[in-house]
Amino acid sequence: LQIGAIKERSSGGGLAWLCCTGLHFALGRNAVKGQDGIVAEPASSNLHAVRYRSPPMVTPKKIEASPLQGKSPAPLWLFMALPLLASAISHDFWAPDEPRYGEVAREVFAGEGGIAMYLNGSLYPDKPPLLFWLAGLLGWLTGWSEFAMRMVSILATLVTAHLVGLLACRWWRPREGAWAPAFFLGTVMVTEIGGRLQIDPLLTMLTTIAIVLMDGEGTKRNIRLAGLAVGFGVLAKGPIAILIPVLVALAWHFTPGARTLDQKRSLRSVLLDPVAICLAFLPATLWASAAISAEPDLMGPLLFGQHLGRLGSSGGGSHWGPPWQHLWSLPLLVLPFALPFFASLRSGLRASEFLKSDREKGVDLGLARAFAWFAVLFLFFSIIPPKRNLYLLPAYPAIALLCARWWSTTLASTFASRREQSFGRIARISAPCFLLFLGTVLTCVGFVVTFADLPVDLVARIAEMPGLRESAYWRIGVGGGVMITGGIVGFRALWTKPGIESEERGIHWEVERTRALRRGQSGAGLATLASWSLGTSLIFLMVMPMGDEVKSARTVAGQIAELHSQLPARSIPCMGIKPEGFRFYSNVPTVVVSDFAEGPLPAYLEEMGSAGEADFAWLDFWREREGAHFLAVVAESHWSRLTEEQRLGFRVCFIGRLGSKELLVIGSKLEP
Numbered sequence: 001l002q003i004g005a006i007k008e009r010s011s012g013g014g015l016a017w018l019c020c021t022g023l024h025f026a027l028g029r030n031a032v033k034g035q036d037g038i039v040a041e042p043a044s045s046n047l048h049a050v051r052y053r054s055p056p057m058v059t060p061k062k063i064e065a066s067p068l069q070g071k072s073p074a075p076l077w078l079f080m081a082l083p084l085l086a087s088a089i090s091h092d093f094w095a096p097d098e099p100r101y102g103e104v105a106r107e108v109f110a111g112e113g114g115i116a117m118y119l120n121g122s123l124y125p126d127k128p129p130l131l132f133w134l135a136g137l138l139g140w141l142t143g144w145s146e147f148a149m150r151m152v153s154i155l156a157t158l159v160t161a162h163l164v165g166l167l168a169c170r171w172w173r174p175r176e177g178a179w180a181p182a183f184f185l186g187t188v189m190v191t192e193i194g195g196r197l198q199i200d201p202l203l204t205m206l207t208t209i210a211i212v213l214m215d216g217e218g219t220k221r222n223i224r225l226a227g228l229a230v231g232f233g234v235l236a237k238g239p240i241a242i243l244i245p246v247l248v249a250l251a252w253h254f255t256p257g258a259r260t261l262d263q264k265r266s267l268r269s270v271l272l273d274p275v276a277i278c279l280a281f282l283p284a285t286l287w288a289s290a291a292i293s294a295e296p297d298l299m300g301p302l303l304f305g306q307h308l309g310r311l312g313s314s315g316g317g318s319h320w321g322p323p324w325q326h327l328w329s330l331p332l333l334v335l336p337f338a339l340p341f342f343a344s345l346r347s348g349l350r351a352s353e354f355l356k357s358d359r360e361k362g363v364d365l366g367l368a369r370a371f372a373w374f375a376v377l378f379l380f381f382s383i384i385p386p387k388r389n390l391y392l393l394p395a396y397p398a399i400a401l402l403c404a405r406w407w408s409t410t411l412a413s414t415f416a417s418r419r420e421q422s423f424g425r426i427a428r429i430s431a432p433c434f435l436l437f438l439g440t441v442l443t444c445v446g447f448v449v450t451f452a453d454l455p456v457d458l459v460a461r462i463a464e465m466p467g468l469r470e471s472a473y474w475r476i477g478v479g480g481g482v483m484i485t486g487g488i489v490g491f492r493a494l495w496t497k498p499g500i501e502s503e504e505r506g507i508h509w510e511v512e513r514t515r516a517l518r519r520g521q522s523g524a525g526l527a528t529l530a531s532w533s534l535g536t537s538l539i540f541l542m543v544m545p546m547g548d549e550v551k552s553a554r555t556v557a558g559q560i561a562e563l564h565s566q567l568p569a570r571s572i573p574c575m576g577i578k579p580e581g582f583r584f585y586s587n588v589p590t591v592v593v594s595d596f597a598e599g600p601l602p603a604y605l606e607e608m609g610s611a612g613e614a615d616f617a618w619l620d621f622w623r624e625r626e627g628a629h630f631l632a633v634v635a636e637s638h639w640s641r642l643t644e645e646q647r648l649g650f651r652v653c654f655i656g657r658l659g660s661k662e663l664l665v666i667g668s669k670l671e672p
Contacts, residue, residue, distance in 0.1 A: 171366025321387025486531020553581025
């Protein structure tokens with residue numbers, strides 16, 4: 001009959017087993033579990049003691065032989081990887097993080113880096129080296145190709161998607177195993193961050209590996225492999241890689257619905273295995289020891305400042321945020337499946353059995369574990385002061401699992417209450433409706449703005465229209481049109497009522513109706529995911545290259561390099577502008593204006609009153625240091641602080657823009 005164990009504490013447990021057994025033999029096996037994997041759920045509340053679960057997709061012997069073994073249907077979620085590839089191949093490194101990480105990775109192989117990390121020729125203690133080693137190696141092999149360096153994040157994101165599908169197959173069925181990776185790759189957050197040079201996709205992959213291994217048989221080999229994965233996670237982003245799987249393990253232990261019979265033993269084996277603990281600390285300890293030996297100044301930042309110190313109220317710097325920040329940003333970042341996600345949270349809370357009223361309704365171990373996984377990480381990252389949306393990325397696998405389970409079961413259930421069915425219909429329609437709305441907005445913005453001034457003779461005017469190739473608006477409209485098409489197809493698939501006619505509406509009619517609803521639901525999900533993937537890919541490929549003119553440092557770096565060939569300054573200070581992008585694209589010696597490591601600074605630089613006086617003092621200091629070869633990159637906001645008299649000693653070589661900032665490259669009026 002493929003049902004779970006009966007809750008012995010339920011008074012109707014034996015009656016439930018007899019009723020379901022009789023139903024099975026009366027209607028046949030396919031009436032309870034059809035070819036589409038439909039499980040007929042009991043309508044009566046006294047049958048909730050029965051636990052309906054499909055048999056595990058991976059047997060214990062197979063898990064022990066290969067802890068990461070599982071079946072995850074690949075074609076759907078591999079198609080969802082198109083936006084990641086399109087984003088990675090279509091544009092240069094953009095601020096705020098990519099130019100910095102790219103330059104640190106370049107200096108590993110082309111500069112003084114290796115063991116200790118360097119940025120713009122100065123020590124960089126902010127992050128551990130794993131991402132920089134991997135990205136630097138790929139960049140060095142390919143002539144510093146941005147796409148090759150971003151492959152670290154892309155591959156890490158795809159491996160995480162595979163692990164999400166593996167967990168879904170292990171906990172439930174191949175149906176969830178197909179949807180979960182697609183939901184993971186289809187969120188706004190993963191679409192945006194998965195194709196960029198970032199640390200968090202690598203951290204998410206390693207922590208997810210550890211969680212998958214902890215969820216297995218709990219053998220010593222699995223636990224120690226999980227410890228090794230955590231160790232490389234520490235080498236990627238520090239001690240947070242230890243906290244994430246430990247918090248998840250504790251959440252599984254203290255969540256009633258997520259506990260197994262041997263949970264206490266499993267928790268002790270996970271947290272107290274000495275070999276696993278050593279493996280978790282070994283990679284980072286070896287690297288930190290070597291780095292501190294090479295650069296003793298790294299001791300303070302590596303042991304405290306850049307890890308535990310960042311958890312203080314001021315340690316997060318500009319990333320500090322209020323506790324409720326993730327609460328209002330998360331709904332936007334899980335689009336287009338925000339409503340299904342929030343509906344799945346209710347199902348997850350029920351499965352967790354925190355309320356006594358839920359403890360007689362049977363359990364779903366996978367759903368309870370996914371809910372506990374998300375809840376504990378969301379709570380942790382909301383409590384600590386540093387806040388960035390990408391910090392919550394390790395919780396997105398749990399979000400995808402919750403959505404996949406809810407999408408595969410709750411929506412197609414004909415035994416739910418009318419209220420639940422109504423909310424389920426609204427939630428599943430919200431995804432194609434969001435695409436329809438977004439596509440309409442993008443199309444209107446694109447084509448209306450582009451062709452608003454056209455006369456009646458459209459064809460002739462389009463042919464003569466100057467700058468059409470340079471316009472980005474109509475390109476946005478192309479991607480919006482794809483999203484509109486997917487939204488219409490998905491909306492129609494969900495709104496169309498199943499055409500099933502039967503004089504007697506018995507259990508067979510209910511099963512056929514459920515199958516028809518599931519087919520419509522699957523069609524809507526496929527249309528939504530496919531149009532989201534294709535539409536965002538087209539926008540990335542057609543629009544992002546045009547953004548390089550403003551957001552990439554390549555153009556300005558080329559002009560600075562040309563000036564530097566005529567005025568070979570030892571260092572080019574940057575005031576109000578980050579210098580790493582110029583270094584990466586032209587290898588010019590740009591530095592932060594305050595980075596001066598050759599002896600003590602003049603006392604007058606520390607005694608300036610106004611901001612304008614301080615800016616002039618720094619520029620005057622560098623001009624005296626470099627003489628006639630002086631060059632500097634100054635943001636227009638800083639240049640405007642100087643008086644006319646202070647500007648007399650400088651000449652403006654050219655004016656440019658980087659992102660939202662106008663900049664000037666200035667030199668000395670002295671002849672070289």
